[in-house]
Amino acid sequence: MDEKRKKLGGAGGPLASQVKRPRGDWDDDDGPSQFEEELAFLDEVEAEMAMELEVQPAQEALPVRKLFSPALNPKWPRPTPPTIDLDTTPLCFQQLELDHYIGSHVRGMPGATQGPVPIIRMFGLTMEETSVCCHVHGFAPYFYVPAQLGFKPEYLSDFQKELNNVVIRDMRSNKDNISQAVLATEICMKESIYGYHKKKLLPFLKITMALPRLLAPAKRLLEQGLRCGPLPVHCYQAFEANIDFEIRFMVDTDVVGCNWIELPAGKYRLRKELSNGDSKKDVLGKVSLSQIEVDVSWTDFISHPVEGEWQKIAPLRVLSFDIECAGRKGVFPEPDKDPVIQIATMVLRQGERDPFIRNVFTLNSCASIVGSQVLCFQREDELLKAWADFVRVTDPDILTGYNIQNFDIPYLINRAQTLKVYTFPFLGRIPLTRSVVRDSSFQSKQMGRRENKVINTEGRIQFDLLQVLLRDYKLRSYTLNAVSYHFLQEQKEDVQHSIITDLQNGNEQTRRRLAVYCLKDAYLPLRLLEKLMCVINYMEMARVTGVPLSYLLARGQQIKVVSQLLRQAMKQDLVMPVVKSDGGEDYTGATVIEPLKGYYDVPIATLDFSSLYPSIMMAHNLCYTTLLQTGSIEKYDLSPNDFIKTPTGDHFVKSTVRKGLLPEILENLLIARKRAKTELKKEQDPFKQKVLDGRQLALKVSANSVYGFTGAQVGKLPCLEISQSVTGFGRQMIEKTKQLVESKYTLANGFKADAKVIYGDTDSVMCKLGVQSVAEAMEIGQEAAEWVSSHFTPPIKLEFEKVYFPYLLINKKRYAGLYFSSSSNTHDKMDCKGIETVRRDNCPLVANLINTCLQKILIDRDPLGAVEHAKDVISDLLCNRIDISQLVITKELTRTADEYAGKQAHVELAERMRKRDPGSAPNLGDRVPYVIIGAAKGVAAYMKSEKGSTLAVRQY
DNA sequence: TGATGAACCTAA
DNA sequence: TCAGTTAGGTTCATCA
Numbered sequence: 001m002d003e004k005r006k007k008l009g010g011a012g013g014p015l016a017s018q019v020k021r022p023r024g025d026w027d028d029d030d031g032p033s034q035f036e037e038e039l040a041f042l043d044e045v046e047a048e049m050a051m052e053l054e055v056q057p058a059q060e061a062l063p064v065r066k067l068f069s070p071a072l073n074p075k076w077p078r079p080t081p082p083t084i085d086l087d088t089t090p091l092c093f094q095q096l097e098l099d100h101y102i103g104s105h106v107r108g109m110p111g112a113t114q115g116p117v118p119i120i121r122m123f124g125l126t127m128e129e130t131s132v133c134c135h136v137h138g139f140a141p142y143f144y145v146p147a148q149l150g151f152k153p154e155y156l157s158d159f160q161k162e163l164n165n166v167v168i169r170d171m172r173s174n175k176d177n178i179s180q181a182v183l184a185t186e187i188c189m190k191e192s193i194y195g196y197h198k199k200k201l202l203p204f205l206k207i208t209m210a211l212p213r214l215l216a217p218a219k220r221l222l223e224q225g226l227r228c229g230p231l232p233v234h235c236y237q238a239f240e241a242n243i244d245f246e247i248r249f250m251v252d253t254d255v256v257g258c259n260w261i262e263l264p265a266g267k268y269r270l271r272k273e274l275s276n277g278d279s280k281k282d283v284l285g286k287v288s289l290s291q292i293e294v295d296v297s298w299t300d301f302i303s304h305p306v307e308g309e310w311q312k313i314a315p316l317r318v319l320s321f322d323i324e325c326a327g328r329k330g331v332f333p334e335p336d337k338d339p340v341i342q343i344a345t346m347v348l349r350q351g352e353r354d355p356f357i358r359n360v361f362t363l364n365s366c367a368s369i370v371g372s373q374v375l376c377f378q379r380e381d382e383l384l385k386a387w388a389d390f391v392r393v394t395d396p397d398i399l400t401g402y403n404i405q406n407f408d409i410p411y412l413i414n415r416a417q418t419l420k421v422y423t424f425p426f427l428g429r430i431p432l433t434r435s436v437v438r439d440s441s442f443q444s445k446q447m448g449r450r451e452n453k454v455i456n457t458e459g460r461i462q463f464d465l466l467q468v469l470l471r472d473y474k475l476r477s478y479t480l481n482a483v484s485y486h487f488l489q490e491q492k493e494d495v496q497h498s499i500i501t502d503l504q505n506g507n508e509q510t511r512r513r514l515a516v517y518c519l520k521d522a523y524l525p526l527r528l529l530e531k532l533m534c535v536i537n538y539m540e541m542a543r544v545t546g547v548p549l550s551y552l553l554a555r556g557q558q559i560k561v562v563s564q565l566l567r568q569a570m571k572q573d574l575v576m577p578v579v580k581s582d583g584g585e586d587y588t589g590a591t592v593i594e595p596l597k598g599y600y601d602v603p604i605a606t607l608d609f610s611s612l613y614p615s616i617m618m619a620h621n622l623c624y625t626t627l628l629q630t631g632s633i634e635k636y637d638l639s640p641n642d643f644i645k646t647p648t649g650d651h652f653v654k655s656t657v658r659k660g661l662l663p664e665i666l667e668n669l670l671i672a673r674k675r676a677k678t679e680l681k682k683e684q685d686p687f688k689q690k691v692l693d694g695r696q697l698a699l700k701v702s703a704n705s706v707y708g709f710t711g712a713q714v715g716k717l718p719c720l721e722i723s724q725s726v727t728g729f730g731r732q733m734i735e736k737t738k739q740l741v742e743s744k745y746t747l748a749n750g751f752k753a754d755a756k757v758i759y760g761d762t763d764s765v766m767c768k769l770g771v772q773s774v775a776e777a778m779e780i781g782q783e784a785a786e787w788v789s790s791h792f793t794p795p796i797k798l799e800f801e802k803v804y805f806p807y808l809l810i811n812k813k814r815y816a817g818l819y820f821s822s823s824s825n826t827h828d829k830m831d832c833k834g835i836e837t838v839r840r841d842n843c844p845l846v847a848n849l850i851n852t853c854l855q856k857i858l859i860d861r862d863p864l865g866a867v868e869h870a871k872d873v874i875s876d877l878l879c880n881r882i883d884i885s886q887l888v889i890t891k892e893l894t895r896t897a898d899e900y901a902g903k904q905a906h907v908e909l910a911e912r913m914r915k916r917d918p919g920s921a922p923n924l925g926d927r928v929p930y931v932i933i934g935a936a937k938g939v940a941a942y943m944k945s946e947k948g949s950t951l952a953v954r955q956y
Numbered sequence: 957t958g959a960t961g962a963a964c965c966t967a968a
Numbered sequence: 969t970c971a972g973t974t975a976g977g978t979t980c981a982t983c984a
Contacts, residue, residue, distance in 0.1 A: 556972075
């Protein structure tokens with residue numbers, strides 16, 4: 001079978017022309033596309049696997065009812081779950097999504113018995129593919145404030161009453177008629193995480209509120225001041241009042257994202273399907289579409305740590321889909337005007353190779369497609385209704401596709417509204433909760449401003465591939481076509497947007513062509529998801545950081561650190577203050593050593609501090625809990641031996657006095673990473689390997705984001721003393737490394753030459769050691785790294801990483817070289833940093849030209865050839881012989897012409913392009929920075945030529 | 957003509 | 969209600 005699959009892999013393979021298909025008016029290409037072969041092949045796979053007979057593809061409209069008959073579509077519903085004997089059977093499921101809703105008290109469950117109560121809801125999956133919805137009762141939100149001086153336990157009830165009164169008075173409308181906003185107050189001994197306080201626990205008031213949304217007003221009112229008993233009015237500072245309810249719950253119950261939950265036998269209640277009028281007391285009716293729905297007390301379930309058997313992953317259903325709309329010419333489709341004409345869907349079990357459901361819902365007839373079910377509808381509203389029903393029946397855990405979040409789902413929902421398909425917008429697992437489209441804007445320094453739509457699909461995780469790619473990959477283009485080509489070397493089916501409507505208005509063959517296109521657009525995201533191991537990697541990230549899977553795509557970096565910090569803090573009775581974040585002064589970052597620019601025809605050894613910032617935090621015990629605030633040294637009578645002064649003048653106690661939380665978190669992350677890596681080496685099963693690799697990656701990323709968290713001034717808990725001390729130590733270290741290397745490896749000490757650090761950035765130094773061979777450079781580099789490491793506090797470690805030979809150092813953050821690490825005989829790659837070849841704001845022509853030039857310089861050792869090449873391209877440009885499809889133009893460049901021949905050429909080219917195809921100025925905004933001149937100038941500069949003699953290399 | 961700042965993207 | 973950091977190169981527009 002795999003043999004066959006391989007054959008399909010090669011473009012234009014022998015299979016491509018064997019099968020003929022009927023031709024329609026729009027069928028101007030030869031034979032079926034490769035994707036069609038692939039689809040057809042999927043049918044064969046199933047036949048070979050002796051699966052049940054495939055349903056004959058339908059061509060004519062089907063009565064909708066029949067679609068859902070088990071006889072026609074046996075694979076749609078999940079397998080019937082085993083019957084459960086509550087008294088003897090525990091229920092184990094992998095929790096995939098965790099949220100909360102406001103409901104009312106359930107008899108026998110802990111928590112408030114009156115008024116609205118928050119109920120945690122876990123959605124998940126058993127190993128047998130049974131979907132589970134679990135209502136967890138009795139957990140209430142809370143926060144802390146330090147008890148006022150002189151506060152006595154007997155004041156508690158007064159305090160609670162006072163706070164309750166002001167909170168209720170503060171409510172604009174009390175729709176739910178809440179009479180008890182504050183459920184409980186108690187005194188407990190805690191310590192603020194912020195600053196060192198000699199480990200002294202102080203009395204705090206733990207305030208439990210009825211609902212999560214009451215935390216913010218309670219906090220605000222307490223900050224404004226509250227009077228209690230005989231004490232004067234006091235303004236309280238709130239702690240942990242800004243923690244998401246879900247995170248609060250997970251931290252307190254040791255639940256991490258996507259871990260396994262066990263409900264012990266006898267401890268949970270099964271919900272039943274209740275028909276109308278069937279209202280037995282004590283039996284709750286099902287409210288979700290999950291196959292099994294249960295209730296449990298928050299104190300009664302077991303949360304399994306991600307270890308051993310509990311590392312497994314349940315067979316999630318991943319549903320990928322794509323829609324086509326019949327837009328008007330030149331107008332982007334609008335849901336109140338333009339119909340949805342096709343929806344293609346593929347459903348895959350996570351871990352399996354091929355989707356087990358493949359279908360396309362079409363408006364009007366459509367010729368059959370081998371490998372896919374074709375479901376035709378005469379009316380658009382019926383199509384939409386049937387598709388939504390189909391989604392609910394197949395009950396996917398994950399919804400994916402390309403840009404479904406900002407296009408497909410909103411379009412479908414809005415279109416359904418226009419057509420009055422009222423049953424449509426219920427795409428989650430709670431049939432009573434309508435999916436609505438909301439706008440949200442999201443802003444961060446990292447990602448800039450981003451406008452997004454948000455659609456609630458309770459219990460089903462939206463995993464929009466586009467969003468994943470935007471987050472995790474820096475790409476030149478994010479079109480599905482470009483992305484597919486980049487990762488899969490595969491293209492979309494070739495259908496121009498402008499002809500979609502014509503295809504729809506043609507015949508069943510043209511609609512078939514459209515359907516194949518649509519199917520591929522549903523299929524590609526699945527392939528990409530698998531190739532990039534998104535689901536596994538995200539799950540591991542959720543497990544490592546402890547947040548729900550959905551947070552990873554919906555939220556930023558900070559929540560992950562907060563989750564870990566809270567878990568660690570709780571163990572030591574430490575609590576997190578709510579800080580008001582006001583962006584202050586920036587602080588100094590890393591050092592970039594002034595480069596000795598030039599072309600180095602000798603091996604350059606590169607030494608790197610591994611995980612520099614995490615290791616600094618560990619080595620020097622930098623943490624909120626170890627920070628000595630002004631006056632603390634005197635206050636706690638600390639001797640100089642007890643603390644350190646950082647390069648920025650901040651003080652932290654040593655680990656002998658108090659071990660910091662952040663260093664502890666980092667240690668755990670790095671230990672876990674090491675463990676994952678050793679397990680990875682031992683593991684034979686490729687699936688488990690992927691999981692472990694995903695984990696070690698998640699652990700590394702998590703460790704590196706801790707520093708950023710402390711420096712995030714608009715953040716949950718910024719601490720510039722930590723972040724600036726970290727960078728301060730870093731600056732000191734790189735400077736010291738340079739000195740050490742240059743002082744030991746000298747002629748005077750018997751080495752072949754005086755070593756010179758020619759460049760360095762943040763955590764690395766590039767050393768010219770005066771040796772001629774890569775092997776020698778590796779040997780000395782290795783030794784130097786070890787020797788330098790011994791001058792620093794563990795776990796700080798300088799590592800020999802690679803040798804560049806030759807090495808072209810153009811400027812700070814701009815260099816290229818042949819990269820040797822595994823072998824001293826052959827280079828692994830040509831490594832380019834910061835140069836046009838790696839930048840996404842240049843047109844391909846520039847990148848290609850520079851890349852070729854660099855290859856000629858570094859690999860062929862032919863700098864003259866490089867300049868010749870640059871010249872050739874220039875003259876091609878000037879003679880209009882260049883392939884203009886490689887060019888993208890800037891608006892600015894078309895406006896001004898100047899003396900630069902290259903630039904002038906571009907202006908002309910831009911004009912030509914415009915004349916030829918006025919509507920297609922491609923990627924407007926891309927830079928074409930003096931394309932060729934820039935390159936030639938660059939190459940010449942690399943050759944140390946004088947300014948002005950751009951093409952001359954005589955001096956070299 | 958050179959200085960300056962914005963926009964963009966990258967290095968780490 | 970939400971947002972990881974700073975350093976730094978290159979290009980281009982603007983202005984005196």
